[in-house]
Amino acid sequence: MTPTLILAIAGGVLIAAGVYLLLERSLMRILAGVMLAGNGVNLLFLVSSGPAGVAPIVGEDPEAIADPLPQAMVLTAIVISLATAAFLLAMSYRSFQLEGHDEVADDVEDAIVRRRAEADLSSEGFVDMEAAGDTESGGRSDSESGGRSDFGPIAHPERETGSRAEDEEAR
Numbered sequence: 001m002t003p004t005l006i007l008a009i010a011g012g013v014l015i016a017a018g019v020y021l022l023l024e025r026s027l028m029r030i031l032a033g034v035m036l037a038g039n040g041v042n043l044l045f046l047v048s049s050g051p052a053g054v055a056p057i058v059g060e061d062p063e064a065i066a067d068p069l070p071q072a073m074v075l076t077a078i079v080i081s082l083a084t085a086a087f088l089l090a091m092s093y094r095s096f097q098l099e100g101h102d103e104v105a106d107d108v109e110d111a112i113v114r115r116r117a118e119a120d121l122s123s124e125g126f127v128d129m130e131a132a133g134d135t136e137s138g139g140r141s142d143s144e145s146g147g148r149s150d151f152g153p154i155a156h157p158e159r160e161t162g163s164r165a166e167d168e169e170a171r
Contacts, residue, residue, distance in 0.1 A: 007047045014040030027092035027102040031085060038081040045070040045077070 018037025021029045050066035090101045 004047055004051075007043060011040045011043035011047060014043065018041075025104045027088060027095060027132060029103065030104070031088040031092065034084055034088065035081065038084075040076045042077050144171050 014036050016034045018035070020042060021033030021036060024030060024033070049068075049070035054064055054066040095102045
């Protein structure tokens with residue numbers, strides 16, 4: 001194995017570990033994931049710039065020239081990742097001060113939108129699990145839920161509501 005292949009594999013492993021950590025709920029793990037993924041991408045940029053130990057632009061043979069653009073991009077990425085790390089550290093510290101932990105909370109508005117899409121059968125975001133033949137993934141029919149969603153009766157497709165106040169009034 002050549003050193004370039006080893007560095008490319010190391011960059012891929014860093015990116016994979018970073019993505020895994022980005023999916024966690026703790027801000028410190030998210031920060032570690034951002035840093036690992038950023039370093040992995042920087043390593044892949046440097047691997048793509050050309051052979052190691054060769055001066056950029058100087059030389060007669062085009063194979064003996066290292067590309068300076070990826071090196072400049074890595075320097076810029078280092079500055080951006082430092083700023084991102086500082087921002088995530090500040091968010092983590094503030095979250096720990098306010099709540100006693102640095103866990104990312106569930107997005108309440110996203111859950112409301114998802115439940116509304118499930119309740120509105122005419123919505124493009126609603127996927128009928130029984131019609132698709134997928135009943136094992138947690139899809140429930142109206143008869144199983146008693147005709148109710150988490151927000152009250154299931155909306156009828158022919159009824160269009162114009163505002164949030166009308167939605168609240170209908171419940």
